[in-house]
Amino acid sequence: MADHNPDGDPTPRTLLRRVLDTADPRTPRRPRSARAGAQRALLETASSRRLSGQTKTIAKGRSRGARSIGRSAHVQARGHLEEQTPRTLLKNILLTAPESSILMPESVVKPVPAPQVVQPSRRESSRGSLELQLPELEPSTTLAPGLLAPGRRKQRLRLSMFQQGVDQGLPLSQEPQGNADASSLTSSLNLTFATPLQPQSVQRPGLARRPPARRAVDVGAFLRDLRDTSLAPPNIVLEDTQPFSQPTVGSPNVYHSLPCTPHTGAEDAEQAAGRRTQSSGPGLQNNSPGKPAQFLAGEAEEVDAFALGFLSTSSGVSGEDEVEPLHNGVEEAEKKMKEEGVSVSEMEATGAQGPSRAEEPEGHTQVTEAEGSQGTAEAEGPGASSGDEDASSRAASPELASSTPESLQARRHHQFPEPAPPPGAAVFFAKMPMERKALEMVEKCLDKYFQHLCDDLEVFAAHAGRKTVKPEDLELLMRRQGLVTDQVSLHVLVERHLPLEYRQLLIPCAYSGNSVFPAQ
């Protein structure tokens, strides 16, 4: 290996070339002598070590793998060897050698192909094959035709050097663009990367990333589906209500629903759905879609309930939908609380935002539900971990409530029928099967409880001479519930139970330029 050291800095390309030259063309799975394997491992290790000079982490991994390979000449070593295939080395090269891998002429497309190249390379399915497919880069090439012209000259210069490498037998081409542009030059190179990412993102200049677009989730349909499925086995329930972290459930969705306008995008929708289910899992704190019933009974503030509401809000669903999921979420939260025996006073406070707070008959305001999630967090206290999340989400919901008071207030005057929460939610919280009648009774109690909470919120707002429910009302509610005390303030609950996104919305924080957000 020492013999191969070039005079100057060994470029990854040269290293890779050497490796490929010396590497066994057959798949490593075939039986080989241990020595050959060890030698190959050493070879790869040396080259990898040089490559890893640029990346510490990779070096560590490779060195470990190399050492392990060197030590044992068993088949296991071969398994490790597989990690050192030229494919992996190429991956490493692509990661560390941007100038050669990025074929795009200007910065417009330059950074984009790099990550794309990296990611697709990881997804190569075929081992040992040096063919990477990168179809997505082709559309990118069409992006800046004007820029291609000047870039092509550079590329051609590079290509000439590259061509030398090619002539010398480098089978791999790291310039995907070369395929599109100079097919004649790089005829021997077939480098295409699978397109894991959306082609749309390719068109973004530089590293600009589009804010994750979330499609409004039809909470009503979701809830209906949940209801339709007869008492689901606990597994399903657990899947639905995976606590992601309270704010999660609702929080990422909630958060986005609040400030961003809903975007429609296939991926975004999927992501949103995925997040929703995720959030529902944690059910806790964040406004899990409400169904996860992870919300502690904590007052409507259950942020989780809000999460549902948020999801719907993001889509611009009418307040009714929001209210419904929120209410459900609140109910779920309450169920949880009852089962956990946690006081829901916090939930009251959090009700501000999330639907959980929706003490108002109108429905729960999801916005402040983030606080509600905190409230739920309080409600959690003991019991399921998810419960904890819910509780926190509930507490957070009150905070969240403040964020969307206006939009929700407009809908306050409508009494929204709440979608029935899935029957599995209570079972999930009780951690034991429940009779259907028992579930119905619990549901009724939750209904009344949340209705009561909403009425209280409305009365509090009217008591202060307002028509809008504000976070102050939620805080008062939580105080009466005992979640917010002289020792434990609302902000403490927010911090405890709500995810960071909601916390930023609820707790005023000073930013640069002497600006405080949210404004007091």
Add this chain to the structure above:
Amino acid sequence: MEEEAETEEQQRFSYQQRLKAAVHYTVGCLCEEVALDKEMQFSKQTIAAISELTFRQCENFAKDLEMFARHAKRTTINTEDVKLLARRSNSLLKYITDKSEEIAQINLERKAQKKKKSEDGGKNSREPAEAGVVESEN
């Protein structure tokens, strides 16, 4: 200083005990009335429990009333706060609203009487009357 704090604490405690005793006595009297009415006896433990409950609930009420008043950005507890406090129990709420209306009427009548008095006193002389009217209007 510590001694002062201790004595203060002791004083508060003794004061609290006296209050509790007063509440206990009142509860005992009320229970006796109910016992005569329903022909059912009350045990001492029951009366003690009720009085303790009443005392603690009074503390809660006071805190809630203060919260309500502060929520409405006031420093004085109002009848509105009391009504908000009693909203849970329908009959109690009704009773309290009726009482509050009575009191409001009484206040209005008193104000009207005062106005009349001032007006009568003002009619004696025009100048004082005008001044009185102005004052009453104010």
